[in-house]
Amino acid sequence: MTRQLRSIKSAPPVLVAAAALAVAFFVVPLLGLLWRVPWTDLPEILGRPVVRDALVLSLLSSLAAAALSTILGVPLAWLLARVELRGRSLIRAIVTLPMVLPPVVGGAALLFAFGRRGLVGGGLEDVTGLLLPFSTAGVVMANTFVALPFLVVTVEGGFRNLDPRFEAAAASLGASPLEVFRRVTLPMIRPSIVAGIVLAWARALGEFGATITFAGNLQGRTQTLPLAVFVALESDRDEAVAMSLVLVVISVAVLVGLRDRWWRT
Amino acid sequence: MLSLALLASACSPARSDETIQVFAASSLTDAFGDMAAAFEGTQSDVNVELVLGGSSSLREQILDGAQADVFASANLDVMIGLVDAGAIASVPMTFATNGVVLAVPAGNPAGVTSITDLSREDLVVGICAVEVPCGAAAAQLFQLADLQPSPDTQEPNVRSLLAKIEEGELDVGVVYRSDLISSTSDSIPLPQELMVEVDYAIAVVADSTNTGSNGAADEFIAFVLSPVGQEILERHGLGQPVSS
Numbered sequence: 001m002t003r004q005l006r007s008i009k010s011a012p013p014v015l016v017a018a019a020a021l022a023v024a025f026f027v028v029p030l031l032g033l034l035w036r037v038p039w040t041d042l043p044e045i046l047g048r049p050v051v052r053d054a055l056v057l058s059l060l061s062s063l064a065a066a067a068l069s070t071i072l073g074v075p076l077a078w079l080l081a082r083v084e085l086r087g088r089s090l091i092r093a094i095v096t097l098p099m100v101l102p103p104v105v106g107g108a109a110l111l112f113a114f115g116r117r118g119l120v121g122g123g124l125e126d127v128t129g130l131l132l133p134f135s136t137a138g139v140v141m142a143n144t145f146v147a148l149p150f151l152v153v154t155v156e157g158g159f160r161n162l163d164p165r166f167e168a169a170a171a172s173l174g175a176s177p178l179e180v181f182r183r184v185t186l187p188m189i190r191p192s193i194v195a196g197i198v199l200a201w202a203r204a205l206g207e208f209g210a211t212i213t214f215a216g217n218l219q220g221r222t223q224t225l226p227l228a229v230f231v232a233l234e235s236d237r238d239e240a241v242a243m244s245l246v247l248v249v250i251s252v253a254v255l256v257g258l259r260d261r262w263w264r265t
Numbered sequence: 266m267l268s269l270a271l272l273a274s275a276c277s278p279a280r281s282d283e284t285i286q287v288f289a290a291s292s293l294t295d296a297f298g299d300m301a302a303a304f305e306g307t308q309s310d311v312n313v314e315l316v317l318g319g320s321s322s323l324r325e326q327i328l329d330g331a332q333a334d335v336f337a338s339a340n341l342d343v344m345i346g347l348v349d350a351g352a353i354a355s356v357p358m359t360f361a362t363n364g365v366v367l368a369v370p371a372g373n374p375a376g377v378t379s380i381t382d383l384s385r386e387d388l389v390v391g392i393c394a395v396e397v398p399c400g401a402a403a404a405q406l407f408q409l410a411d412l413q414p415s416p417d418t419q420e421p422n423v424r425s426l427l428a429k430i431e432e433g434e435l436d437v438g439v440v441y442r443s444d445l446i447s448s449t450s451d452s453i454p455l456p457q458e459l460m461v462e463v464d465y466a467i468a469v470v471a472d473s474t475n476t477g478s479n480g481a482a483d484e485f486i487a488f489v490l491s492p493v494g495q496e497i498l499e500r501h502g503l504g505q506p507v508s509s
Contacts, residue, residue, distance in 0.1 A: 111432065111434065116389070134417040212425075216417065217418055217420060218419055223419075231394050231396055234322045234421075236396075
């Protein structure tokens with residue numbers, strides 16, 4: 001695909017000015033953060049148990065949430081895009097609700113459903129002995145709750161843009177529906193799936209409101225990096241800034257790693 | 266026409282209203298709501314704006330240049346931190362005391378009877394994060410009781426901790442005595458030797474423009490320390506400062 005790019009000199013100055021303002025809007029807070037980073041103490045701060053615990057927990061829980069979102073989200077996206085379904089728009093609205101819902105409301109809803117006194121949480125504890133609030137499983141659950149919609153929306157778009165004739169051709173050559181899905185559909189929408197996983201993972205990594213409301217805050221068990229930053233902001237600014245820097249670095253590293261998709265010019 | 270003019274003059278008095286910003290600890294939420302209303306009733310032209318939050322969070326906001334006139338903190342350490350940073354203009358006064366208690370959901374479903382139950386493996390236990398005053402007070406309590414419980418959560422402020430106790434998600438937690446006044450949860454009394462008392466301190470913030478002998482910030486603090494102010498605090502479960 002070739003694109004005709006014009007010289008910036010011929011671009012309307014109003015548009016260029018607005019665009020420059022938009023860039024500054026993101027760059028200035030980033031500089032504000034970098035400006036406060038305690039560079040000399042950084043190695044010592046990053047070696048603290050509270051920081052290491054939060055980093056490990058954040059990586060594990062966000063990756064688990066991304067994996068769970070993929071396993072549950074890809075089939076759902078396929079269903080929404082490809083199957084004649086009564087109440088499809090209602091299902092889609094419910095699934096995407098967490099994208100617009102304040103996360104703290106989502107966390108409260110999870111608590112009222114899966115808490116020990118919740119709608120199903122009490123029964124779940126009696127049967128399985130599993131206690132979701134105040135557990136790492138609860139963190140993964142809160143993360144998945146907010147991350148899954150991003151995967152579903154992205155992958156559903158991929159399914160919709162895929163020409164159904166490829167699948168029809170494979171089917172006419174004798175492939176079973178599941179084989180078509182596995183060997184034709186999935187490989188062709190791979191870019192959408194990758195983008196969906198990354199978006200879901202990034203959303204899970206930054207999750208705060210639903211986590212602290214549903215899973216609480218305990219070092220090593222439920223205290224992810226955003227929670228640790230929140231608590232540290234009130235007591236140890238340097239520690240908070242150092243952990244914020246870690247979050248920024250991880251996020252930038254992933255975006256750079258995906259430059260084939262998003263940094264292609 | 267005339268009535269309209271009267272109405273307009275009633276709404277905008279000749280002297281411009283003075284507004285003071287009072288930064289107060291979250292455990293003062295209800296008490297200082299009443300306090301502000303009562304104080305405004307004694308003054309013709311002063312508005313009180315309450316900014317409520319965790320004491321340490323408010324301290325950071327003041328250090329970052331927030332427009333505060335008065336700061337009321339739920340422990341002395343937070344206030345001392347601000348004094349050391351040169352952010353306080355008056356001598357801090359102790360204006361109230363509070364104590365920590367064990368709170369359990371209504372009816373005490375887990376059957377908590379004493380502080381040693383906090384070490385029970387089958388109980389879900391919550392405290393405040395040590396970074397905030399109610400967490401520091403809980404740590405002090407555990408030290409007095411020679412106990413090292415492993416809590417299941419360290420909530421960022423006392424209100425969110427209490428909410429999870431009321432909801433029954435936590436079996437027991439360490440909160441302030443005053444928090445139970447307007448709560449559905451029950452309290453488990455602690456023996457005399459495990460009483461942890463915390464002092465609340467109030468002072469004028471250095472950046473305040475409402476100071477001086479007739480300044481509204483000083484007037485507000487005087488009101489809090491007056492018998493009327495102390496009566497309001499007592500109604501909300503806070504004790505009088507121990508006079509030296």
